Amino acid sequence: MNITVLAGGVSPEREVSLSSGSLIANTLAENGHRVLLLDLALGYPDLPSDPTTLFGCAKDRRYSIRATEPNPDLLRARKDGAVMGPHVAEICALSDAVFLALHGGAGENGQVQAMLDCIGVPYTGSGYDGSLLAMDKDLTKRLLRDAGVPTPEWALCESDESDVDERIAKVGFPCVVKPADGGSSIGVSFAGTREELVAAIERAKKYSRRLLVERKIVGRELTVGILGVRVLPPVEMIPKEGFYDYRNKYAGTTEELCPAPISEEVNKRLSEYASRAFRILRLRGYARFDFLLDKEERLWCLEANTLPGMTPTSLFPREAAALGISYRALCETLLQMALNG
Numbered sequence: 001m002n003i004t005v006l007a008g009g010v011s012p013e014r015e016v017s018l019s020s021g022s023l024i025a026n027t028l029a030e031n032g033h034r035v036l037l038l039d040l041a042l043g044y045p046d047l048p049s050d051p052t053t054l055f056g057c058a059k060d061r062r063y064s065i066r067a068t069e070p071n072p073d074l075l076r077a078r079k080d081g082a083v084m085g086p087h088v089a090e091i092c093a094l095s096d097a098v099f100l101a102l103h104g105g106a107g108e109n110g111q112v113q114a115m116l117d118c119i120g121v122p123y124t125g126s127g128y129d130g131s132l133l134a135m136d137k138d139l140t141k142r143l144l145r146d147a148g149v150p151t152p153e154w155a156l157c158e159s160d161e162s163d164v165d166e167r168i169a170k171v172g173f174p175c176v177v178k179p180a181d182g183g184s185s186i187g188v189s190f191a192g193t194r195e196e197l198v199a200a201i202e203r204a205k206k207y208s209r210r211l212l213v214e215r216k217i218v219g220r221e222l223t224v225g226i227l228g229v230r231v232l233p234p235v236e237m238i239p240k241e242g243f244y245d246y247r248n249k250y251a252g253t254t255e256e257l258c259p260a261p262i263s264e265e266v267n268k269r270l271s272e273y274a275s276r277a278f279r280i281l282r283l284r285g286y287a288r289f290d291f292l293l294d295k296e297e298r299l300w301c302l303e304a305n306t307l308p309g310m311t312p313t314s315l316f317p318r319e320a321a322a323l324g325i326s327y328r329a330l331c332e333t334l335l336q337m338a339l340n341g
């Protein structure tokens, strides 16, 4: 089968995506597929006369991303409007399926999914609607709250609104400021005072015009994945220092326990909340949900990840492995789910 693995793009999580994408591409080739690893932002400017020759099995060629460093000129051009490089849609249209290894931005907010729907090509993971809902932390939390899945008190903060102060007051201190459509903890910071809040908002604003100010929960970090109809064993993440920020996510400075050492009762509640969130957010295939567990053993759902990391150290593959599902089997399962709709 000819499979395009889409990775890269212009989101701040570009590097993480390139890491997920190259591992997925290698693995799909090991599974016997003809694979092309394609950077969403860079595309393939010099398309050969027979583009199907791009799909191949020679490991030394097709897995190397065309440019691991984002080309600033190309990326700047993309930021003006287009998020897709040359010939991406044409190459996807020639594929039997597209494996999405994108994180954040257009790859996770439904835009790429909608493009693939329009050209009729199957792809892994959630559709455009679920992707849109889950990428928007404000919409996600509204739906969670309505469905009885606890989520910390929050206020959406958009620069042109007049009652922001009033709504932030309801959240109180300490609080967390984060981009409403971010990921990998990029732009997330804490505030204990009004001055810190102003600084935190300034920091987060660099990444998005829509911010969330959320009540800070002191507790343990848990995450739980869903694969098809199965809830995977949760992971507890214990950063050696500080909170679970970008560095602690990717520098190997966090202890990860899988399955998480939590009581059966908490585990049951976690599974129930994750399954409910999966359903109400209209998700498909797989997803990973981040929670905090406070001292009173209350669970708080922070967010849903529709394209969870698939890097060599990522949490989702680790959860699958705890059930005896290898990385190879995981990639194949996700692909087959895409093909079987």
Ligand SMILES: Nc1ncnc2c1ncn2[C@@H]1O[C@H](COP(=O)(O)OP(=O)(O)O)[C@@H](O)[C@H]1O
Residues within 6 Å of the ligand: 152, 176, 178, 182, 183, 184, 185, 186, 188, 214, 215, 216, 217, 218, 221, 243, 244, 245, 290, 292, 302, 303
């Ligand atoms: N309400 C909160 N209370 C305490 N810590 C939080 C809260 N919200 C976020 N965090 C911290 O920031 C991290 C990233 O937040 P999250 O909402 O999961 O966004 P991202 O999409 O960036 O992963 C969390 O894993 C946690 O460490």
Ligand SMILES: [Mg+2]
Residues within 6 Å of the ligand: 184, 185, 290, 302, 303
């Ligand atoms: Mg998270």
